[in-house]
Amino acid sequence: MSDLVGSLTTELRITGRIFRETGMGLKRTGLMNIIIVVIMASILSIFGALLAVIIEMGVLVQNLGSEVEISVYIKDEANTQQVRDEIMKLPHIKKLTLISKEKAWAEMQKEYPLPDVENPLPDTIHMQMTSEKHILTTVEKLKSLPGVETLQYPKEVLDKISKITQGASIVGMSVSFILAMLTMFIINNTIHLLIQNKRREIEILRMMGVGNWYIRLPFLLQGALYGVVSALVACGAVYFAVEFLNQVFITFQLQTNESTSNIVYIILVLMGLLVGGGGAAIAVRKYLQV
Amino acid sequence: MIQFVDTSMRYDNCVALHNVDFEIEMGEFVFFVGPSGAGKSTIMKLIYREEKATSGKVLVGRIDVAKLSGHEVPKLRRRMGIVFQDFKLLPGQSAFDNVAYVLRALGVSPTEIRKRVLGALKVVGLIEKVDATPEELSGGEQQRVGIARAIVNGPAIVIADEPTGNLDPDSSLEIMNLLQQINRRGTTVLVSTHNHQIVNQMRKRVIALKSGEIVSDIPDGAYFINE
Ligand SMILES: Nc1ncnc2c1ncn2[C@@H]1O[C@H](COP(=O)(O)OP(=O)(O)OP(=O)(O)O)[C@@H](O)[C@H]1O
Ligand SMILES: [Mg+2]
Numbered sequence: 001m002s003d004l005v006g007s008l009t010t011e012l013r014i015t016g017r018i019f020r021e022t023g024m025g026l027k028r029t030g031l032m033n034i035i036i037v038v039i040m041a042s043i044l045s046i047f048g049a050l051l052a053v054i055i056e057m058g059v060l061v062q063n064l065g066s067e068v069e070i071s072v073y074i075k076d077e078a079n080t081q082q083v084r085d086e087i088m089k090l091p092h093i094k095k096l097t098l099i100s101k102e103k104a105w106a107e108m109q110k111e112y113p114l115p116d117v118e119n120p121l122p123d124t125i126h127m128q129m130t131s132e133k134h135i136l137t138t139v140e141k142l143k144s145l146p147g148v149e150t151l152q153y154p155k156e157v158l159d160k161i162s163k164i165t166q167g168a169s170i171v172g173m174s175v176s177f178i179l180a181m182l183t184m185f186i187i188n189n190t191i192h193l194l195i196q197n198k199r200r201e202i203e204i205l206r207m208m209g210v211g212n213w214y215i216r217l218p219f220l221l222q223g224a225l226y227g228v229v230s231a232l233v234a235c236g237a238v239y240f241a242v243e244f245l246n247q248v249f250i251t252f253q254l255q256t257n258e259s260t261s262n263i264v265y266i267i268l269v270l271m272g273l274l275v276g277g278g279g280a281a282i283a284v285r286k287y288l289q290v
Numbered sequence: 291m292i293q294f295v296d297t298s299m300r301y302d303n304c305v306a307l308h309n310v311d312f313e314i315e316m317g318e319f320v321f322f323v324g325p326s327g328a329g330k331s332t333i334m335k336l337i338y339r340e341e342k343a344t345s346g347k348v349l350v351g352r353i354d355v356a357k358l359s360g361h362e363v364p365k366l367r368r369r370m371g372i373v374f375q376d377f378k379l380l381p382g383q384s385a386f387d388n389v390a391y392v393l394r395a396l397g398v399s400p401t402e403i404r405k406r407v408l409g410a411l412k413v414v415g416l417i418e419k420v421d422a423t424p425e426e427l428s429g430g431e432q433q434r435v436g437i438a439r440a441i442v443n444g445p446a447i448v449i450a451d452e453p454t455g456n457l458d459p460d461s462s463l464e465i466m467n468l469l470q471q472i473n474r475r476g477t478t479v480l481v482s483t484h485n486h487q488i489v490n491q492m493r494k495r496v497i498a499l500k501s502g503e504i505v506s507d508i509p510d511g512a513y514f515i516n517e
Contacts, residue, residue: 009399010397010398010399011397012397013394013397013398013399014395014396014397017394017395017397200378200380201380201391203378204378204380204391204392204439205391205392205395206364206367207338207340207367207372208367208368208371208372208392208395208439208443209363209364209365209366209367209368209369209370209392209443210364210392210395210396211361211364212360212361212364214395
């Protein structure tokens with residue numbers, strides 16, 4: 001029992017020393033700390049803003065998509081009820097209304113002075129999907145139904161929307177990737193310099209049998225710390241950007257999604273950790289043989 | 291016990307050791323001598339597993355050090371104390387902090403650190419200079435701090451590669467006497483050196499190397515090799 005307590009306090013002391021070494025590394029890095037955090041926070045802010053826009057656009061498209069109406073015209077000879085039941089079996093339907101040709105014709109006659117000819121209209125089903133992404137698959141399935149004469153939906157609008165989202169995602173992600181690489185490069189260089197600066201300490205520790213992780217961890221922690229601090233700054237920037245966006249959106253009667261910012265915050269912190277810790281890890285791997 | 295069994299070491303295009311065989315008992319004091327490039331440092335690096343032999347074996351306490359994992363090498367080194375030619379002290383830090391540095395990294399308690407560091411500094415005769423930084427110490431005194439650091443963890447083996455290479459003759463003799471004193475307390479001591487005079491004077495076991503091979507191994511030897 002006292003053995004356990006003893007080894008636990010030893011571990012605690014070692015942990016304390018590792019944090020101290022990290023602190024000393026930060027002190028030695030000096031002004032460069034601030035430069036790194038400013039650069040990294042800027043980059044993460046850009047990334048966060050892009051991400052928020054992309055996610056918001058996705059939400060917007062989904063909302064738009066669920067408003068899009070598919071009109072299904074049913075063959076004259078088909079049994080309308082049967083066709084409707086069959087369509088109802090399809091997944092992701094938000095809303096479905098059947099308008100009989102008699103009803104449609106009556107309404108048309110009410111609005112326009114039409115001559116008294118035989119009713120030329122087909123039975124029609126109007127339907128909305130839960131999301132934009134289900135429209136095309138549903139359209140394909142509808143086309144293959146025997147009772148369906150033809151159908152109509154705003155194809156071009158949907159195509160354009162999905163192209164814009166895709167384009168924004170690709171551009172946004174490539175820009176972010178390049179910026180992330182740049183940040184990693186800067187951190188990698190900083191940690192490399194620090195490793196050179198601490199060469200003597202490292203050599204002493206190695207030769208005297210201090211564990212490899214004790215030597216490596218302060219560098220990794222330093223990189224990770226840059227990531228987290230920068231990410232928190234970037235979260236602040238994104239927060240204000242979203243607030244601003246909401247002000248603008250109010251005039252268009254739109255609203256940003258609350259969960260969007262939360263997702264962005266989480267991704268920013270993870271990205272910061274990955275890029276910061278990753279940059280340091282590359283330097284440690286490359287320049288610190290233990 | 292340290293044992294080299296038919297050990298060879300080659301760097302990219304040069305043979306540093308060629309089929310070397312020897313055995314050192316615990317508690318021995320051994321000099322390694324020989325001209326520059328003979329392989330002295332290579333032998334020491336093989337013992338503390340800074341390098342791995344390209345063929346043959348290096349056994350330390352019956353353990354084949356080549357088979358140690360990256361995790362086990364530090365454990366091996368904790369049973370050794372290494373003394374450097376250029377002292378490798380941390381500038382601006384007191385003798386005490388220099389000796390305590392590794393103990394702190396190992397998580398030893400402050401009271402224990404104090405006890406052990408002062409004990410080690412007493413052994414090397416620097417107890418009144420605990421607060422002096424390397425800049426305030428002579429070369430010989432700096433090497434004493436280096437030796438205190440090497441023995442502070444109570445190692446079974448002390449390895450000193452040219453410990454007096456940067457020192458004047460008087461300080462060199464003092465350092466060698468100090469190593470001998472440490473050896474008398476039961477610690478195995480391995481020293482490589484170019485200092486003929488001291489080797490001839492101390493009458494210890496001398497392993498002489500030339501071009502990576504052992505040319506003589508004499509129990510109470512003198513330094514016969516002409517460089
Ligand atoms: N890292 C290395 N890479 C390539 N060759 C090396 C390396 N280290 C040592 N050697 C070569 O191995 C041979 C033995 O070197 P070693 O350092 O063991 O000699 P030494 O006896 O310690 O010499 P000195 O008295 O000058 O310190 C030399 O020819 C040297 O050039
Ligand atoms: Mg050498």
